Amino acid sequence: MEEKLLILKMLEEGKINSEEAIRLLEVLEKGKMSRGHATNKDFSSKKLNETINEIGKKAEKFAEKFGPDFISKVENVSNDFADAAVRFADKIIIYLNSGIKNIENYNEITKNYTLPVSNEYMKINIKTQNLKVFVNGSDTKEFTAMLTLNLYDEEINIDDYIELISGENSINLESNFPINIYGEIDISIPNNIKELQIETTNAKCLFNDIRASLLSIGTTNGKIDVENCKLENLTTSTNNGKTSVYRTSSHFAQIETANAGVEVTESSFDTLKASTSNNYIHLNKVISLGTGEALYDAQTTNGRIILTLPKDEIPAYKINAKTSLGNINLTNLESTFNIESNDDNAQSEAVITANNYEENENKVLINAATTNSSINISKE
Template sequence: MINARLGKKDEINVCKLKISAWDEEEAVCIMSISEERMFILKMLEEGKITSEEAARLLEAIDPDKGTADSGSGFKAQQRKTNFADEVSKVRDKLNEWKKEFKKNYNQKDFERAVDEFSSKVEKLGKNLAYTTIGVADKLVDFISSFVETNSFNVFGKYKATNRVFEVPDVNEDMELNIEAINGHILVKKHMENKVIIRTTVKSPADNADEILDFSREENKVTLKCNKIGNISVSHEIFLPSVKVKNISLVTKNGKVYVEDSISENFEAVTSNSNVDLMGVNGDKINVSNKNGRINFGYIIGKDINIDAVNSVIEIRQIKTTNINASTRNGRIFIENVHNHNDDPNINMNLKTSSADIKVNMNDMEKRGYKIKAQTTHAEINLLIPEMTYRNISKQMSSNFVEADSDGYDDYINKVNIVAETTNGNIEIVK
């Protein structure tokens, strides 16, 4: 369904009526029944309405099915109960798996335990995605909080050993390659013309110098871990306001947090935790994550590539030419995208599954839009004025739209968006 008259917020407000105020003769809902069900169940999950209210609203939007059933309406009542019970059972199952995970995980098998847990949640999400239960968010929040808090405390009993590494006379040809394990990498800016790396090592043995491998060859600086397993290595890095050639930050079971870096190429890789980038400036920015959130804010990057699994991607206030963002079972949200330098085009390729995609350009400029969007078991809303719809297809559970601005070829500045998901809505707003 392409909704040109009302935005999704208006649709939500229509279906958000409490049952006490519901009047079937006066309330008009322009959404399809399947979409209404999704929003009602989402409000139930968020606690905005009770299970009883949700069941009665579900009956109200499709009363014919209730009256068409035999005599007493038993099947209709059973259907209402099943919807409410389904959401409740999903919550119970997730909580049960969380307790089991906390009780039985073993540090040596942590990666395997996380993979097993995430596989269970992923399967649950695929089977019940239409309930908009948000299992990916729950997975991400649980795993990342488990790693970042005292639940992941096997290293707390080990003595912490600190090391400091300095790299003076930073220049534009410098390459910085930093590895951590079971620990975070934090990057901040300072006013000195040198790189300072403060490293903390936790290990059963007092062998920090055996674990760490620091080297500098001409303009290449490397700090790696010689060992893996039951150790923790984390870094706090201070960078000068100098544009360097490459910055590569790799860890697992730890956060990557970066403020104000400048480089030609930037890379951040982690798992089971978050990637938070604020004020990163790079010609090419690559981010990879698994079971964690990816948050971008005030980023300048001509080419941005995000490759994730079971991750939520949120991007706000960026200047770019190309964004390629791919995840699975996590929503993609993009807001306030501007042109990179003098490049007239913005290209977005966005792909996920069992989750929504939303792009809010907040665009006051005169730009031409070309959109290709595809989803299943859900809806596509293009809230962009003066669009010509070249192809609209809705067959069975599949929904496909191709559209572009009137006179698209005549625009100097263009925005091209390809968005694909399953069991999730797509909304693109100018």
């Protein structure tokens, strides 16, 4: 029983996907499981990606046959099938969480690291695996990292798996824990550093109140949340995990995910490039960082694009919207926008321009493109 619960906990933490969990449970039932089997190189998330992409291709064939009306009806039933899968998994995880830590021989160990940060040119690089990453900015002149590891019926020395190198202008922390160890790393950094680069796998990443020239985030099979950050350059990359950016500013931002949604809310950029597949993008009350024309690109396939414009007239917006086998839906725009639309068989295109776009000093140009789904544009 303990082995089954451990497999389910590994699924919860993102160390394995649902297919791998089923395979492990099948092996366990046959009495062939050993501790080393968890490292089988055949285990990967590629099968999940291939399955989702195959479903996307089938959706395209249905859409080509039945047209935009089919897409509209499908959207009324389910908002992107990938989201439905995530919601189902979340319910299972909540159920498991109720008692998983009561397993006999389940242990939790911690380790703290603290280093001084002497100048604003500091570059901080973190590379780990299967650990959730939480990073907060602070007014101190220290870098702190607290590791919390969850172990099952074993003991380890954390220092044996950590490489921590610090110099005058850099801090590098890298871990190499066994695959059957999971947990989290809680990091605090000073404000106004030069670079923060985070890389992990099978885990979520959460960032709050960061002040840096560069914030670079990479994970797999985990979500990324960025809140209340002031940056010069922001890059995020994940798959099978949602990316959320909230009340954040950056001159340049590139957000990439697959099979999951992208939400950017009450944030400002000079340039934003957001892309996903088989899921939605929502730009909610985004504005320009300064004067001039900001450029926002939103691209997805088999998923909706939602553009929610603020109710005031600053900045002025121009939107180039394009979809195939879907509709472009406009709400509360007619009085203050000039709308040019063109529907040609399966293609729908529209250019929506604020009446005061040319003379306004603060402008946002949004290019929105999707396939097999709708583009919904509205004003508060």
